[in-house]
Amino acid sequence: MIVAQNLHKTVQTLAGDLPILRGVNLTVGAGDSLAIVGASGSGKSTLLGILAGLDVPTEGRVLLDGADLNALDEDGRAALRAKTLSFVFQSFQLLPGLSALENVMLPLELQGVADARMRAEQSLAEVGLAARSDHFPPQLSGGEQQRVALARAFVSQPKILFADEPTGNLDAVTGAKIIDLLFALNEKHQTTLVLVTHEQRLADRCQHSLVLEAGEVVNEPAQANMAAGEAGLSC
Numbered sequence: 001m002i003v004a005q006n007l008h009k010t011v012q013t014l015a016g017d018l019p020i021l022r023g024v025n026l027t028v029g030a031g032d033s034l035a036i037v038g039a040s041g042s043g044k045s046t047l048l049g050i051l052a053g054l055d056v057p058t059e060g061r062v063l064l065d066g067a068d069l070n071a072l073d074e075d076g077r078a079a080l081r082a083k084t085l086s087f088v089f090q091s092f093q094l095l096p097g098l099s100a101l102e103n104v105m106l107p108l109e110l111q112g113v114a115d116a117r118m119r120a121e122q123s124l125a126e127v128g129l130a131a132r133s134d135h136f137p138p139q140l141s142g143g144e145q146q147r148v149a150l151a152r153a154f155v156s157q158p159k160i161l162f163a164d165e166p167t168g169n170l171d172a173v174t175g176a177k178i179i180d181l182l183f184a185l186n187e188k189h190q191t192t193l194v195l196v197t198h199e200q201r202l203a204d205r206c207q208h209s210l211v212l213e214a215g216e217v218v219n220e221p222a223q224a225n226m227a228a229g230e231a232g233l234s235c
Helices: 045-050 076-082 100-110 118-126 141-156 172-189 222-230
Strands: 004-014 016-028 033-037 059-064 085-088 158-165 192-197 208-213
Touching: 004 045, 016 045, 016 059, 033 045, 045 059, 045 158, 045 192, 076 085, 085 141, 100 118, 100 141, 118 141, 141 172
Parallel strands: 033 192, 033 208, 085 158, 158 192
Antiparallel strands: 004 016, 004 059
16 A cells, blocks of 8 residues: 655755655555654654655655655645545644534545535544534534544545644543544554554554654564564554
């Protein structure tokens, strides 16, 4: 589902070239879950952005659901994302002027889906917020807002879900509930999951993990873990 080959990312600063990623390789099979782990500044979010086609590497390439992102222009990558991907962010990314239901309906409406309202109502019910569908984001708690974000992410039945620090703005108890819900929905929908986190407890919930330090992969046993996963084993 996702293949990254020799990814490098370098940005130019006043002090000269700054390497962000250095030769990252990874493979994620359909329905697998991968945690990208590392401290702040290790390159996690940059890697996620490149895997999702939101950014382009300085060197290397990404194959996403069989498509070579290097061969697509910005419009082509956007079209692929709309068809294939969903996202969950640390900051929820809900539109404050839309109700919970309208936020969940939005990606379906942009795709021209006829039964957008019905599917959005079902998705909100899946995350336990059917009774809060008419509330606006400022009227919801942080945990409720992230539940809306999860409903929006899964309503379009994506092949791949990218989650970037999904509990970063939540307290420990609420965060644990959100993670339980995320993995339950992911299992139900059989979505390929790529989770960016600095928390080992979240990484341990995934089948595979990739540890970044200063833009480099440092966990050599990861390939053995990948092979075990391909043989039908998981932790």
